[in-house]
Amino acid sequence: MVFKKNQVSEEQLYSIVLEEINNKKYIEVLMAKAFVEAEGNDKKAKALYIKFRIESLKKEIPALLKNQAIRKDINNIRKQKKDIESELEYLKKNINNLEKKKSPLLEKNKQLKNTEIYSKRNIRYFKYILILLIPSILFYPLLITFITYTFLNYFLSVLLISIILGTIVGYIFPFLDRDFHKIELQIYDCESEITEINKEIYSTEREIETLNDNFTSLIELEKDLLFKVRN
Numbered sequence: 001m002v003f004k005k006n007q008v009s010e011e012q013l014y015s016i017v018l019e020e021i022n023n024k025k026y027i028e029v030l031m032a033k034a035f036v037e038a039e040g041n042d043k044k045a046k047a048l049y050i051k052f053r054i055e056s057l058k059k060e061i062p063a064l065l066k067n068q069a070i071r072k073d074i075n076n077i078r079k080q081k082k083d084i085e086s087e088l089e090y091l092k093k094n095i096n097n098l099e100k101k102k103s104p105l106l107e108k109n110k111q112l113k114n115t116e117i118y119s120k121r122n123i124r125y126f127k128y129i130l131i132l133l134i135p136s137i138l139f140y141p142l143l144i145t146f147i148t149y150t151f152l153n154y155f156l157s158v159l160l161i162s163i164i165l166g167t168i169v170g171y172i173f174p175f176l177d178r179d180f181h182k183i184e185l186q187i188y189d190c191e192s193e194i195t196e197i198n199k200e201i202y203s204t205e206r207e208i209e210t211l212n213d214n215f216t217s218l219i220e221l222e223k224d225l226l227f228k229v230r231n
Helices: 010-022 028-037 042-113 121-138 151-176 178-230
Strands: none
Touching: 010 042, 028 042, 042 178
C-alpha cells in the first residue's frame, strides 16, 4: 500500500477498502465481526465491514506512512550505494591504467640510469677535474710571484682552486657532453612524468578511501532503517 501524500483523506480510505472488496481481499477477522453484528444479513455485513475496515485503516495509517517514508529513505540509500560502487569501480580502473602507464616509464628510467655514460658520470667528472687541476698545480708558482711563497699558501690555494674548478666542472660538464646531457634530460622528463602519475594515484587513493568510508556509513544507516521498519 503506497500513499502519494503524507496525509490520507476519507475518500482515499474508502477507495482502498472498495478495492480490497472488489479483489475479495477481506480481513477475515473484521468480516466475521461484521457478519455477526449484521445477524447474517449480507448487505448489512458488507456495510459494517467497510465501517470496521475504515476504522482499522485510520489506526494503521500513521505507521504505514512512517514505514513508507523510511522505505523511501532506504531506496535513496541503496541508490547512493550503487552510485558509490560505480564511482569506486571507475577510480580503481583509473589507478590500474595509471600503474600501466607508469610501469614502462620506470623501466625506461632504469635503463637510462644503467647506460655506461650515465652510470660512470662520477668517474668522468673526476677525470676532467684532474685534467684541469694538473696544470694549475704544476704552474702555480708562476701565479704567486707577487706574494710570499710558503707551503701553506700553496696548499690552501690549490685546495681553493680544486673546489672552484670542481664546482664549475660539476655544473658545466653535463652541458659540454651532449650525450650525457641528452640522457640526463630524458631521465628528468621521465622522473617528472612518474612524479605526476604518483600524485594522481595518491589523490585517487584518497578519494577511494573517502568513498569507502561513505559507503560504510550508508550500510550502517540502512541497517538502522530496516530495523525500524521490521519493528
